[in-house]
Amino acid sequence: MSQYYTSVPNKDKPAQNHDIVIxxxxxxxxxxxxxxxSFDHEEFLLETVMGFLAVKGAHLKMQNxxxxxxSVAIEGKIFEISYLDDQDGEPSKGFFSKLFK
Structure with missing residues (x-):
């Protein structure tokens, strides 16, 4: 997996909405x-304001x-979208085990 780190500056910004459009x-x-x-042609791992999000597919590439x-736009054949933490907002103890299934 390629490593690509970026952060969104959030000083003095109101809470950001989280939307997904497919x-x-x-x-x-x-x-x-x-x-x-991180990302490669089969999986993108994103940290969002609502938790970690994995987008899995084939021939995936970042368009924007x-x-x-x-905001991020990804193009390719999308198979799965999943959040990798518990519903109550706390990261699960098995974060990396879920990531590398």
Whole structure:
């Protein structure tokens, strides 16, 4: 997996919304992104304002990254989208075990 670290400056910013828009399983646009933790052609791992988000698929590539707005657009064949932490907002103890299934 390629490592790509970025952060969205959040000084004096109000809480950011988190939205996901999928078009025909070929394009996904995500807002509320804090960091792009890692990515390759099969998986993107993003830290969002709502927790860690994994996008899995084939031939995935980043189409757009707007650090100031905290948005990412990914293109490719999308198979799965999943959050990698517990529903109560606390990261699970098995974070890395879920990541490397």
């Amino acid at each position: 078009r025909n399983r070929k394009t996904i646009e995500i807002t509320g992104v804090k960091h792009v933790e 990254l707007n650090v100031e707005q905290g």
